[in-house]
Amino acid sequence: MSKVEVTIVGAALIAIALAPLGLKNYGIYLLTLWCVYVMAGMGLNLTVGYAGQMSIGHAAFVGIGAYTAAILMKLGWSFWLVLPAAALLCFAVGLVLGFPALRVQHHYLAFATLGFNVLMFLFFRNEEWLTGGTFGISGIPRPPLFDRSGAYFYFTYGSTLVLALALAWIIRSPWGRAFAALRDNPIRAESLGVNIMAYTLLAFAIGAAFAGIAGAYFASLVEFIEPAPFSLTSSLMMLLMVIVGGSGRFFGPMLGAAIVVLLPEWLRVMKDWYLVMFGLAVVALMIWLPGGLLSIPERLRRA
Amino acid sequence: MSDFLQLVVSGTAVGAIYALAALGFTLLWQASGTINFAQGEFVMVPAFITLLCLGWGMPLPLAFAVTCLVAMALLGVAFKNAVVDPLRRHGVIPLVIATLGLSIGLKNLVKAGYSAGPQPFPNVFPDTLFTLGPLRLSAYDLGALLLAGVMVFGVQAFLNRTVTGRAMQAVAQNTEAATVLGINVKRMVLYVFLINALLASVTALLVTPTYLAKFDMGDAIGLKAFYAAIIGGFNQTRGALLGGVLVGVLENLTGAYVSPAYKEGVALMLFLVVILFKPEGLLGKAEERKV
Numbered sequence: 001m002s003k004v005e006v007t008i009v010g011a012a013l014i015a016i017a018l019a020p021l022g023l024k025n026y027g028i029y030l031l032t033l034w035c036v037y038v039m040a041g042m043g044l045n046l047t048v049g050y051a052g053q054m055s056i057g058h059a060a061f062v063g064i065g066a067y068t069a070a071i072l073m074k075l076g077w078s079f080w081l082v083l084p085a086a087a088l089l090c091f092a093v094g095l096v097l098g099f100p101a102l103r104v105q106h107h108y109l110a111f112a113t114l115g116f117n118v119l120m121f122l123f124f125r126n127e128e129w130l131t132g133g134t135f136g137i138s139g140i141p142r143p144p145l146f147d148r149s150g151a152y153f154y155f156t157y158g159s160t161l162v163l164a165l166a167l168a169w170i171i172r173s174p175w176g177r178a179f180a181a182l183r184d185n186p187i188r189a190e191s192l193g194v195n196i197m198a199y200t201l202l203a204f205a206i207g208a209a210f211a212g213i214a215g216a217y218f219a220s221l222v223e224f225i226e227p228a229p230f231s232l233t234s235s236l237m238m239l240l241m242v243i244v245g246g247s248g249r250f251f252g253p254m255l256g257a258a259i260v261v262l263l264p265e266w267l268r269v270m271k272d273w274y275l276v277m278f279g280l281a282v283v284a285l286m287i288w289l290p291g292g293l294l295s296i297p298e299r300l301r302r303a
Numbered sequence: 304m305s306d307f308l309q310l311v312v313s314g315t316a317v318g319a320i321y322a323l324a325a326l327g328f329t330l331l332w333q334a335s336g337t338i339n340f341a342q343g344e345f346v347m348v349p350a351f352i353t354l355l356c357l358g359w360g361m362p363l364p365l366a367f368a369v370t371c372l373v374a375m376a377l378l379g380v381a382f383k384n385a386v387v388d389p390l391r392r393h394g395v396i397p398l399v400i401a402t403l404g405l406s407i408g409l410k411n412l413v414k415a416g417y418s419a420g421p422q423p424f425p426n427v428f429p430d431t432l433f434t435l436g437p438l439r440l441s442a443y444d445l446g447a448l449l450l451a452g453v454m455v456f457g458v459q460a461f462l463n464r465t466v467t468g469r470a471m472q473a474v475a476q477n478t479e480a481a482t483v484l485g486i487n488v489k490r491m492v493l494y495v496f497l498i499n500a501l502l503a504s505v506t507a508l509l510v511t512p513t514y515l516a517k518f519d520m521g522d523a524i525g526l527k528a529f530y531a532a533i534i535g536g537f538n539q540t541r542g543a544l545l546g547g548v549l550v551g552v553l554e555n556l557t558g559a560y561v562s563p564a565y566k567e568g569v570a571l572m573l574f575l576v577v578i579l580f581k582p583e584g585l586l587g588k589a590e591e592r593k594v
Binding site: 114232277 | 338533
């Protein structure tokens with residue numbers, strides 16, 4: 001990172017940390033929600049941006065994490081046990097789902113994840129004995145000490161930073177470099193001895209684990225979960241969040257998540273027309289700026 | 304046993320409709336490398352154009368004719384020129400994302416601009432029931448099966464028997480070689496987009512009386528079209544028909560004998576099994592990778 005970038009990132013980190021002081025409860029809720037989206041988005045960015053695979057079922061993994069957390073915490077498990085359980089379960093499901101799809105590459109993962117999301121949504125809605133069906137699960141506890149909304153924000157924010165550091169480490173490790181090599185030139189990477197399938201599968205499963213963690217934080221944040229937030233539409237929003245911010249760029253999901261959380265609030269007066277504009281804006285963005293918003297500085301420098 | 308047959312027959316009729324949408328999807332992929340995630344909305348939009356025309360007092364045949372023309376202009380020509388052509392040079396992912404954006408935009412345009420609730424849609428076939436031994440067939444099932452079948456085989460005959468159709472196949476197989484042979488590649492690709500818009504309009508006419516016209520009706524149809532196309536074989540026109548019918552029949556059987564709650568998941572399971580054992584699809588040919 002250049003000096004300018006370090007300054008911008010540092011200032012943003014401090015500004016976000018100070019923001020709750022000037023915000024009411026709803027503002028703090030939105031800020032915490034942003035953190036949850038960033039966690040999920042970072043995982044998706046690993047799959048989409050770094051490993052170059054399309055995944056359109058990320059909300060299903062967030063859902064698995066959220067329901068796992070909700071069910072286990074209602075049984076009295078501690079948050080600290082629930083968190084790794086949610087992450088591991090998503091990691092395992094990611095491996096099982098990704099295996100057939102990634103064996104054939106192409107865009108099969110996109111279709112497999114798409115259908116997986118539909119199936120998981122049906123599961124959440126139909127298996128009332130486990131998930132409460134459309135009534136959902138209410139009264140989900142928060143970890144003790146972080147019960148108040150301000151404290152819970154700092155807890156989530158801190159965890160997001162830890163996850164971001166973990167992601168930065170993954171990307172810089174030999175593993176992460178192999179992901180990027182696969183995305184940029186799969187045939188050359190394979191001829192250099194990189195096992196395409198193993199690496200893309202791993203990237204996908206790690207991305208799913210990030211989503212599971214985000215789900216656990218989400219469940220504690222809203223304290224009530226039902227199937228709706230884990231629909232296919234949410235997955236599309238998460239994917240667009242990563243792409244609009246700038247896929248394959250470390251800070252892409254941070255910017256994208258801010259847009260996805262804040263725009264509906266600001267444009268509430270437009271109701272459904274907001275999504276019409278959003279959809280068409282995505283088309284326009286892909287035509288003129290396929291690298292996402294974070295590619296603007298580069299574009300300006302080149303022009 | 305007669306229940307079983309009944310389910311198979313009505314499943315085949317629904318499957319033939321899926322096959323129509325799947326066929327357009329396959330053709331677009333072959334000719335232009337476009338994975339159209341708005342394919343479901345490409346069926347939903349003609350349904351609402353027809354409703355608009357009916358609202359202005361047109362009789363159904365005229366309304367449908369106008370729908371086909373408008374669909375070919377908007378979902379064929381405009382979609383190709385404004386979205387696909389400028390995006391093709393960026394590769395597959397930006398194009399996929401753009402069609403996802405288009406899908407969200409179109410859905411909410413209809414929701415905000417027309418109605419959020421389901422709208423009744425006139426049935427093109429009469430309500431008669433035919434009895435054939437233990438089977439009872441509605442005119443709707445028979446008509447849908449017949450019309451969809453004629454469309455699919457018609458498109459296939461066009462592709463295999465006419466010069467234009469063969470030129471279109473040549474473009475799909477090897478664009479550069481086709482150009483060298485003097486085929487007007489741009490025009491052939493445009494034809495494919497027009498055929499897709501036409502197929503989507505017919506699908507809308509057949510599917511909407513049962514699904515009802517609703518802004519999100521494309522979600523289910525689009526999903527089935529993807530899966531039908533891949534199950535049958537992404538690079539085979541006939542594959543779309545086989546895939547569509549398989550999905551339609553198995554869905555019906557699952558709904559009746561296993562659990563109606565998971566009917567929507569059948570296509571996914573079938574898809575996962577197929578890509579595990581025969582990734583090129585049931586009728587597909589394995590593709591060599593170009594280095």
